[in-house]
Amino acid sequence: MPFRYLAFFILVCVASPARAQWFIPGDPEDWNAQIGLGAAVRPDFPGAASLVASPVPYFDITYKKQFFLNTGRGLGTFLYGDKNGRLKYMLGASIGPSFDTRGSKDVPGLPKVGVTASGQAFGEIFFDRWSVELTVHKDMIGKGHEGLRADLGLNYTQRIDGKRGLLRVGPQVQFGSGDFMDSFFSVTSEQSPAANLPTFNAKAGAARLGGQAFLSYPIAEHWNVVSAATYYRLVNDAADSPVTRDKNQLSLFLALAYRF
Incomplete structure (x- = not known):
C-alpha cells in the first residue's frame, strides 16, 4: 500500500472522535466512527486471473448523520432523505479514490490505467430491510479509466x-x-502488435454480474x-475481450475495527 494511504490512516486515527475535544469541532456525541486496519485480496486488474493482497485501512466516520468519510465511498454528504410510510429515500454524493486500475506491466503493450479521483452520486430506496441502490462513478481528473461506471x-x-x-x-x-x-x-490496431493480442472494440453496456456481502460484527464492547x-462474473464484451484472462472475479476483505 502506498505510503500516502498509511499516512492518511495514521492521521485519521490521531484525530479520532475519542480526542474530539482537541482536534474536532462540535459535540463529540455528534460523531460516530469505526477505525481499524485489515487486509484485502482482489484481482490484479479487471479481468485478471491473478490476485494481489495488500494492507488496507478501514474507517467509517459520520458527523450528525449527514457528512461521512469511509473506505467505500470516500468523503461525502447525504443530500436528501425522506420517509413515506414504509418507504425511505436517500440521495448523496462523494469523492474518493478509484481502484479500478491496471499496471503498465500487467498486460504488456497496453496502456496503464492509474488511480484517479472518482466522483460518486448515489441513491437508495428502502422498504423495510430491503433496498435498491444505484451508484454512478465518474473519473474526475482523467488519470484513470476516464469514463463512467x-x-x-x-x-x-x-x-x-x-x-x-x-x-x-x-x-x-x-x-x-x-x-x-x-x-x-x-x-486498438496500434496496440495489437505490442500486446500480441487481436484488435477488439469493447462497447458500453453491462460488464459484470454478481453479488456482494458486508458484515460488521461486534466481538467486544468497542x-x-x-x-x-464480492464475486463478479464478466459478461458481454468484458467477457469476450482478449485482455480478459478469467471471467470470474473474487475480492475479499477482513479488518479489526475500534468503535467509538
Missing part, C-alpha cells in the same frame, strides 16, 4: 446486536461507459470484526 444492486440489511453490528448482502450488476470499457477491455466479499 454504474452499480445497480438489491440489498438486504440486518442490524446485529442492537445497532452495533450490520449485515448487508445482495446481487449487483455493473455497467461501463464506452471510455470505461475501452480502458480495460479494448485493443471492537468489531469487519469483512466483505
